[in-house]
Amino acid sequence: MTESTNIAPARKGVPLWVQVIIWVFLAGLLGIVAMGLNRAQQGTIQPGHAVDDFTLPLYSGYEYQGASEVKLSELRGKIVVINFWASWCKPCEQEAAELQSAWEQYEPTGEVVFLGVDYVDTEPQARVYLKKFGITFPNGPDLATRISQYFRIKGVPETYFIDREGVLRYVQVGPFTSLQQIQNIIDPLLSE
Amino acid sequence: MLNRAKLRNYALPLALLAALAVSLLFVMTALAQDDMPTDDEVNKIAKDLYCPVCESTPLDVCPTEACRQWRELIRQQLAEGKSEEEIKQYFVTYYGARVLSEPPNRLASYLVPALAFLAGAFLLFRGFRMWLKPLAVESAVPTEDAEAFPQDEYIRRMEEELKKRK
Numbered sequence: 001m002t003e004s005t006n007i008a009p010a011r012k013g014v015p016l017w018v019q020v021i022i023w024v025f026l027a028g029l030l031g032i033v034a035m036g037l038n039r040a041q042q043g044t045i046q047p048g049h050a051v052d053d054f055t056l057p058l059y060s061g062y063e064y065q066g067a068s069e070v071k072l073s074e075l076r077g078k079i080v081v082i083n084f085w086a087s088w089c090k091p092c093e094q095e096a097a098e099l100q101s102a103w104e105q106y107e108p109t110g111e112v113v114f115l116g117v118d119y120v121d122t123e124p125q126a127r128v129y130l131k132k133f134g135i136t137f138p139n140g141p142d143l144a145t146r147i148s149q150y151f152r153i154k155g156v157p158e159t160y161f162i163d164r165e166g167v168l169r170y171v172q173v174g175p176f177t178s179l180q181q182i183q184n185i186i187d188p189l190l191s192e
Numbered sequence: 193m194l195n196r197a198k199l200r201n202y203a204l205p206l207a208l209l210a211a212l213a214v215s216l217l218f219v220m221t222a223l224a225q226d227d228m229p230t231d232d233e234v235n236k237i238a239k240d241l242y243c244p245v246c247e248s249t250p251l252d253v254c255p256t257e258a259c260r261q262w263r264e265l266i267r268q269q270l271a272e273g274k275s276e277e278e279i280k281q282y283f284v285t286y287y288g289a290r291v292l293s294e295p296p297n298r299l300a301s302y303l304v305p306a307l308a309f310l311a312g313a314f315l316l317f318r319g320f321r322m323w324l325k326p327l328a329v330e331s332a333v334p335t336e337d338a339e340a341f342p343q344d345e346y347i348r349r350m351e352e353e354l355k356k357r358k
Contacts, residue, residue: 014318022311029308088257120244120258120287122265144288145244 044152044160049168051160054147056115058140059123062130070115070138072166079112079189080162081182084142084153086121087129092157095175096133099159102182103137112186117142119156163189229270237266237276240293241283250293 014022045051053073064070072080083099085092099114106112116139118126123141130139142148151160159172170185238252243259251259262283269279283291295301 013322022315025308025311026315086258088261122261124265124268125261141286143286144284145290146288149288 039152042152044154044158044171044173045150045168047168047170051162051166051168052150054150056117056138056140056147057143058138059118059127059130062116062135062137062139064113064115064138069140072162075113076166077164078110079164079186081112081114081186082117082147082151082160082162083114084117084119084148084151084156084158085129086119086156087125088121089119089156091175092129093133094177095157096129096135098176098179098182100133100135100137101179102186103135105179105183106186107137109190111190114138116140117147119148119153120145161185161189163192227271229267233270234263234267237270237279238263240280241291242293244287244291251291 051072053071055069055071057069058064058067060068081102085096099116103114106114114137116130116135116137118139118141121141126139126141129135151158154173157172157175159176160168161170161172163169169189172185176182235252239250241251241262243249243251243254243256243262245258246254246256249259251262266279269282274282280292284296289296
């Protein structure tokens with residue numbers, strides 16, 4: 001009795017290089033999703049973080065030393081207060097007068113610069129708001145929400161305090177309730 | 193007394209002039225309103241834009257103050273004679289491409305998801321096929337034409353040993 005074993009022809013699988021590309025691609029997609037989820041849970045950038053450079057275009061009438069835009073890197077050596085606001089934001093109105101008072105107090109020293117970043121707003125309404133609260137410090141729109149995305153703001157108002165070295169030192173989420181509150185953050189930075 | 197008599201003479205023409213001026217004002221206001229784009233014209237563009245503040249809400253139905261302001265901006269720009277594309281471009285410039293209901297018409301916007309889908313589908317297809325039909329199936333029933341199939345070295349040697357023992 002003869003007996004033989006029948007072996008089916010070996011099936012040729014997907015070439016290794018194709019498999020590698022596909023897995024790398026899928027891993028990349030998963031990585032992007034994971035990064036997005038991680039970023040969504042991170043909250044705002046944290047104190048201690050060296051803030052990357054950005055350029056803020058300024059509304060006419062709200063220029064900085066006559067320039068129609070301001071670069072953060074040009075303000076190195078000064079304390080920079082970045083306030084995110086919008087004309088449709090009611091809580092922003094609560095702190096508008098305090099911010100302006102603080103600006104009037106610190107502007108003459110030349111050591112502190114306030115920048116108003118107008119978040120997803122329309123220019124005509126923004127101008128009405130600025131005029132209504134008598135705001136005079138440099139203000140401009142956050143074009144394509146690039147700056148707010150960088151700071152990962154969760155809403156408005158939010159205010160970021162950057163020291164002379166360009167390092168974020170304090171984050172205020174929500175409106176300031178008094179001028180003293182703003183002074184308590186800026187004065188220690190000035191004395192460093 | 194003379195002045196009063198004179199005033200009475202002018203009273204009627206003055207009243208008529210005032211009435212005419214008020215009528216003209218109403219007509220001009222009405223004409224100006226006719227020039228303003230209608231809500232339907234505004235919403236035709238607004239429905240293709242999304243509010244970046246209240247996510248996943250089209251601008252035409254978004255009830256927030258920000259959205260109301262943006263709809264007014266669309267109306268204002270339409271009144272200035274701007275086209276739909278120009279208005280959408282303005283919104284992209286100011287608020288980013290995420291306000292568009294459809295991604296910008298860039299090749300990568302469509303190519304990357306399509307390629308990802310095809311790659312995933314291909315991988316699943318291959319995976320299932322290999323799962324259902326293993327690479328090598330050892331037949332339970334011996335057949336005469338077994339030699340027709342390629343065999344690996346181990347099996348060939350084993351068969352040779354078996355033949356020798358017979």
